[in-house]
Amino acid sequence: MSNAAMQGTYLGEGSGLRAWLLTTDHKRVAWLYLVSLTAFFFLGGAMAVLMRIELATPAGDLVSDDVYNRLFSLHGIIMVWFFLVPSIPATMGNFLLPLMIGARDLAFPRLNLASWYVFIFGSLFALFAVAAGGVDTGWTFYTPLSTLYANGFVSTAAFGVFIVGFSTIMTGINFIVSVHTLRAPGLTWFRLPIFVWTLYATSLVMVLATPVLAASLILIVLERVFGIGIFNPDLGGDPLLFQHLFWFYSHPAVYIMILPGMGVVSEVLPCFSRRPLFGYKAVAMSSMAIAVFGFLVWGHHMFVSGQSAYAGVVFSFLSFCVAIPSAIKVFNWSLTLRKGEISFETPMLYALFFLALFTFGGLAGLFLAALAVDVHVHDTYFVIAHFHYIMVGGMVTAYMAGLHFWWPKLTGRMYSEIAGRIAATVTFVGFNLTFFPQYVLGFDGMPRRYHTYPPEFQFWNVLSSGGAVVLAIGYLMPLFYLGWSLFRGARAPDNPWNATGLEWQTSSPPPPHNFETMPIVTRPAYAYDMKGLEHERFSPHREEAAR
Amino acid sequence: MSELRKLTFGYLGLLALLALTVASSFLDLGGFNVALNLAIAAAKAVLIALLFMHLTGTLPRLAVAAAGLWLVILFGLTLIGR
Amino acid sequence: MSGTESIAFDTPQRERRADNFAMWVFIGSEAMLFGAIFLVFLVAHIDFGPAFAAASKHLSLPLGTFNTAVLITSSFTMALAHRFTLQRRWHATVWALAATSALGVCFLVVKGIEYGKEISEGLAPVLDLPFRYAGPDPVHAQLFFGLYFAMTSLHALHLIGGIVVIAGMIALWRRCSPANRLRRVVAVGLYWHFVDVIWVFMFPVLYLINR
Numbered sequence: 001m002s003n004a005a006m007q008g009t010y011l012g013e014g015s016g017l018r019a020w021l022l023t024t025d026h027k028r029v030a031w032l033y034l035v036s037l038t039a040f041f042f043l044g045g046a047m048a049v050l051m052r053i054e055l056a057t058p059a060g061d062l063v064s065d066d067v068y069n070r071l072f073s074l075h076g077i078i079m080v081w082f083f084l085v086p087s088i089p090a091t092m093g094n095f096l097l098p099l100m101i102g103a104r105d106l107a108f109p110r111l112n113l114a115s116w117y118v119f120i121f122g123s124l125f126a127l128f129a130v131a132a133g134g135v136d137t138g139w140t141f142y143t144p145l146s147t148l149y150a151n152g153f154v155s156t157a158a159f160g161v162f163i164v165g166f167s168t169i170m171t172g173i174n175f176i177v178s179v180h181t182l183r184a185p186g187l188t189w190f191r192l193p194i195f196v197w198t199l200y201a202t203s204l205v206m207v208l209a210t211p212v213l214a215a216s217l218i219l220i221v222l223e224r225v226f227g228i229g230i231f232n233p234d235l236g237g238d239p240l241l242f243q244h245l246f247w248f249y250s251h252p253a254v255y256i257m258i259l260p261g262m263g264v265v266s267e268v269l270p271c272f273s274r275r276p277l278f279g280y281k282a283v284a285m286s287s288m289a290i291a292v293f294g295f296l297v298w299g300h301h302m303f304v305s306g307q308s309a310y311a312g313v314v315f316s317f318l319s320f321c322v323a324i325p326s327a328i329k330v331f332n333w334s335l336t337l338r339k340g341e342i343s344f345e346t347p348m349l350y351a352l353f354f355l356a357l358f359t360f361g362g363l364a365g366l367f368l369a370a371l372a373v374d375v376h377v378h379d380t381y382f383v384i385a386h387f388h389y390i391m392v393g394g395m396v397t398a399y400m401a402g403l404h405f406w407w408p409k410l411t412g413r414m415y416s417e418i419a420g421r422i423a424a425t426v427t428f429v430g431f432n433l434t435f436f437p438q439y440v441l442g443f444d445g446m447p448r449r450y451h452t453y454p455p456e457f458q459f460w461n462v463l464s465s466g467g468a469v470v471l472a473i474g475y476l477m478p479l480f481y482l483g484w485s486l487f488r489g490a491r492a493p494d495n496p497w498n499a500t501g502l503e504w505q506t507s508s509p510p511p512p513h514n515f516e517t518m519p520i521v522t523r524p525a526y527a528y529d530m531k532g533l534e535h536e537r538f539s540p541h542r543e544e545a546a547r
Numbered sequence: 548m549s550e551l552r553k554l555t556f557g558y559l560g561l562l563a564l565l566a567l568t569v570a571s572s573f574l575d576l577g578g579f580n581v582a583l584n585l586a587i588a589a590a591k592a593v594l595i596a597l598l599f600m601h602l603t604g605t606l607p608r609l610a611v612a613a614a615g616l617w618l619v620i621l622f623g624l625t626l627i628g629r
Numbered sequence: 630m631s632g633t634e635s636i637a638f639d640t641p642q643r644e645r646r647a648d649n650f651a652m653w654v655f656i657g658s659e660a661m662l663f664g665a666i667f668l669v670f671l672v673a674h675i676d677f678g679p680a681f682a683a684a685s686k687h688l689s690l691p692l693g694t695f696n697t698a699v700l701i702t703s704s705f706t707m708a709l710a711h712r713f714t715l716q717r718r719w720h721a722t723v724w725a726l727a728a729t730s731a732l733g734v735c736f737l738v739v740k741g742i743e744y745g746k747e748i749s750e751g752l753a754p755v756l757d758l759p760f761r762y763a764g765p766d767p768v769h770a771q772l773f774f775g776l777y778f779a780m781t782s783l784h785a786l787h788l789i790g791g792i793v794v795i796a797g798m799i800a801l802w803r804r805c806s807p808a809n810r811l812r813r814v815v816a817v818g819l820y821w822h823f824v825d826v827i828w829v830f831m832f833p834v835l836y837l838i839n840r
Contacts, residue, residue, distance in 0.1 A: 098637070103637050104636050104637050105635065105636050105637040106637060107635060107637055107638075107647050107651065108635060108651065109635055109636065109637065110635075169655075169658055172654075172658075173651050173654045173655055173658070174651075176651075176654055177647050177650050177651045177654065178637070180606060180647075180650060181638075181643060181646060181647040181650065182637055182638075182647075204613070207654055207657065207658045208613065208614065208617045208657065208658065208661050209661070210658070211658050211659065211661040211662035211665065212621065212661055212662070212664075212665040214662055215662050215663075215665035215666050215669075216665065218779075218783065219666075219669065219779065222779050226755050226756055226778075227754070227755060227756055227757055228754065228755055228775040228776075228778060228779055229754070229771070229772070229775055230669060230772070230775055230776060230779060234768075235768055235769065235771050235772045235775070236673070236676060236677055236768060236769045236772050237673070237772055238672060238673070238676070241625075241668075241669060241672055244625045244628075245665050245668070245669070248621055248625075248665075295617065295620050296620065296624065298624070299624065299628065307628040308627075308628045308629070310627065310628070311624075311627050311628030314624075314627060315624075513636065550712055551709075551712065554705065554708050554709065554712065555705075557705075557708075558701065558702070558704075558705040561701045561704075561705075562698060562701060565694065565697055565698060565701065568832075568833055568837065569690070569694050569837070572833075572837040580837070580838075581833075581838070584833035584834075584837050585830075585833065585834075587833070588829050588830045588832075588833055588834075591701075591826075591829045592826045592829055592830070595704060595822050595825060595826055595829070596822075596826070598708070599704055599705075599707070599708040599818075599822045600818070600819055600822045600823075602653075604646075604649070604650075606646070606649075606650040606653070607649060607650060607653040610650065610653035610654045610656070610657045611653065611656075611657065613657055614656075614657030614658075614660045614661060617661060618660065618661065618664045621661070621664055621665065621668060622664070622668055622671070625668060625672070626671075626672075629672070629675065
């Protein structure tokens with residue numbers, strides 16, 4: 001990438017390994033994260049593919065039950081903590097937050113780089129746990145299984161997750177402080193792009209929830225390594241209390257994962273329908289509402305774990321409430337499209353698929369929030385399908401939308417639009433083929449976390465496994481055409497999508513300190529109805545012809 | 548009052564509160580010993596926060612208020628199930 | 630850049646404001662960590678009140694009280710260090726910082742003596758050491774001592790972190806510009822006071838259950 005055309009941009013500031021590993025430029029740190037997270041995504045994905053191959057037949061013929069336990073545990077641990085939680089904030093958030101608020105960098109550039117090193121340090125523990133023989137507790141580390149019975153490398157993996165938590169908190173503090181103190185002149189709170197709002201809400205959750213996870217993991221490690229039996233029922237310790245602490249973090253963590261995805265979609269939909277975001281303030285405030293309400297619902301993971309019926313009713317009610325801000329968002333996105341001048345570029349395709357899949361997964365969440373229904377489908381594939389619709393169908397699709405939307409800004413290159421549209425469609429088809437059958441399986445009563453099943457479940461399982469192959473192709477395609485574009489792609493103009501937002505006002509890729517002259521903001525976000533923006537749309541084909 | 552005197556009085560106040568909390572633990576106040584101890588600890592925390600940590604300005608207060616609210620959520624919703 | 634550490638800021642005033650805010654956000658985060666641990670203790674205390682009250686009497690109240698006074702004093706010297714930095718009395722600042730970390734070490738030594746005493750009395754259910762508890766309900770007393778060691782060692786780890794940072798700050802003192810000296814003293818001071826506040830809560834919760 002280091003050719004003459006990159007001179008004067010952040011990519012031209014030295015290309016050696018040293019220049020990258022010691023950078024404090026938020027745009028380069030974003031790349032460090034992007035590369036490491038991509039590796040983890042495909043590692044976790046490979047484990048999922050192995051599981052789906054195993055489940056293509058009712059018998060346990062590919063892997064033993066013990067190996068299967070380790071596969072789904074590591075798949076969960078890697079995907080949640082080493083991909084989903086940092087995914088959008090640490091890559092696109094890192095890259096874009098300073099650009100979007102008109103700042104030269106994040107408030108604490110060295111802390112930002114440190115967070116990546118801490119992430120890598122923590123991930124070494126997790127990778128060691130994988131290589132040394134794995135963990136078989138599931139990603140949830142439930143006690144007393146994890147403390148008294150599990151024979152895998154529980155302490156190593158838990159310690160790795162604990163370390164990565166520090167990196168999450170560092171990023172969260174950096175974002176919160178940057179949004180409060182570094183906004184450009186004129187950029188009031190209600191002129192911020194929704195992506196910044198969602199990153200702010202996400203950071204709030206990161207900073208306040210992650211330490212509680214850290215506390216519960218410390219107690220597990222103390223129990224396993226030092227023999228301090230805090231959750232040990234023999235001593236009167238309360239294993240359910242571990243679940244309380246774990247889900248106090250891990251339910252809000254779901255919002256750490258999905259909120260930035262909602263932010264990405266709120267950027268993409270207005271741009272490709274040439275309309276201001278409908279109900280801007282409602283969308284912004286609902287992001288904050290999700291961050292707060294998300295903390296009130298964790299008990300719905302414990303309906304059948306022995307918490308009191310009274311607590312169950314309260315948590316069930318509160319879980320219905322958290323659907324309201326999400327629904328507000330979905331309606332506002334839909335109304336943004338109304339009478340819009342819609343075009344279907346790759347980011348827009350991904351964003352529309354997000355809208356469909358998120359709604360579908362969210363509605364299933366209402367089933368699960370209902371106390372009586374949940375008792376029926378608890379720990380079945382219905383739950384698996386539900387959260388994969390949100391996490392993969394929602395979050396990863398939004399991640400891809402953002403990656404394609406801002407790729408020209410990240411790299412200064414365009415990718416093949418046709419390949420992008422094909423990949424988006426393949427992903428959508430493959431995703432539904434993989435996970436819709438799991439709703440059916442779960443409702444029919446197939447429990448999660450088993451490597452064998454009765455033969456009558458085979459039809460839907462084969463569909464699901466076939467879908468997983470399609471989905472894998474859909475995720476591998478961008479690796480190739482985006483990789484190709486990195487070196488051979490057409491030069492991207494500064495604002496290829498003719499979008500609003502400060503990040504598009506600087507060059508592609510941006511200069512080392514983001515802006516040649518520091519911007520002053522005079523307009524609300526998403527001013528797509530204002531004069532001067534109805535230029536001709538960029539067409540990659542025309543651009544390629546001109547080259 | 549000069550800054551140095553303020554700090555010194557704060558320090559002496561903290562030591563006095565420490566003496567009070569230890570002394571109170573020798574009295575049987577029924578179920579109120581724990582409550583009194585926690586109230587004294589909270590008073591000490593407020594002294595430290597205001598005099599030593601200079602808790603002023605909107606943003607630091609916002610951070611403290613957020614942490615306080617979330618601790619209430621953590622304790623409250625965990626304990627309703629018991 | 631006009632005297633700021635991070636290129637993101639245009640004036641040192643704005644950067645100081647951001648530094649201060651970031652430390653408070655971090656403290657909020659740490660408060661959640663200790664809050665969760667306190668919650669675990671509270672739940673166990675609610676369940677096994679009498680056993681916990683009896684077990685608490687086996688901790689050393691004189692040493693615990695002394696240590697609380699030590700930590701409060703260290704907070705005072707830390708506040709003095711901040712005061713001296715604002716007045717640019719650098720010698721006095723270094724002495725106040727040194728006193729702060731020395732008091733921190735003193736706390737750790739006393740804590741070590743306490744641990745030694747508890748281990749020799751067989752009250753440390755850690756690392757398969759023998760647990761010989763004479764009072765009533767030894768099973769739940771073991772839970773109490775487990776929590777006691779977990780909570781106090783987590784606090785001690787935080788204190789060790791603070792001491793190391795202060796020691797590093799003193800070692801690098803000459804190479805540090807006055808503006809950076811102020812920033813560092815403010816940041817480490819906030820952390821130090823917070824660790825003190827945690828102990829202020831831990832002390833009555835562990836040592837003073839209905840004596």
